[in-house]
Amino acid sequence: MTVHTRMDHYLKDxxxxxxxxxxRHSNSSLHSAHAxxxxxxxxxKGVVLEDHDGKHLMAILPANAKVSLSVLNDEFQAKYHLVKERDIYQMFxxxxxxxxxxxxxxYHMNMVCDSSLMELDHVYLESGDHETLIRLDKDAFNQLMEFSHSRKLRFGTELFH
Incomplete structure (x- = not known):
């Protein structure tokens, strides 16, 4: 598939x-927001985690936050760690x-969404390239998370720049 195709199909379907x-071209979610x-x-942004059994979970949280693994480990009774970058390239x-x-x-992966995103009027998603964002209004984002059976909870810790 080419860039956007899977995401476009998923949203349209x-x-x-x-x-x-x-x-303009960016190198990170924070740079995308600025651009x-x-x-x-x-x-x-999506952060891919793996548990002690090798199962994947995508944590979705604001670009200015980092994942609290301890919150997710407690909630899911698991021991998550970040997936290695080379493995991410193969998955995506x-x-x-x-x-x-x-x-x-x-991508056939379970999801957990930081509930702070559910409260926003608009949410922007990285689209799979470094030059395009997908803009969803509150209802569309919540519908997407509901359809995806995403768990919702607070697990992001805001980063200060």
Whole structure:
């Protein structure tokens, strides 16, 4: 698949309305937020975790936050760690390197969403490249998380820059 194809199909197949936002090339979710003039707390990033049994979980949280593994470990009664970068490249081979879309269900992966994102009027998603964001209104984002059977809880710790 080419960049965007899997995400586009997933959103369209599930009747999730969205808009593409094109921005200059960026190297991280924080840079994407800056390049697209979006507040970092409104940009959702996906972090892929693996538990002690080798099962994957995508944690979706604001670009200006880091994952609290202790919260997720307690909630899921597991021992999660970050997936190695080279493994991420294989899992998301339809995406540019380092541009993971926060839509684990499109990649047959369970998801957990930081509940702070559920309260926002608009949420922006990395799209799988370094130059496009997907903009969803609150209803569309919540519908997407509901359809994806994403668990919702607070597990992100805000980073200060």
């Amino acid at each position: 599930h009747h999730i309305p969205y808009r593409r936002i094109v921005h 697209a003039a979006v507040q970092p707390m409104h940009l959702a 081979d339809d995406c540019d390197r380092g541009a993971v879309p926060p839509l684990g269900s499109a």
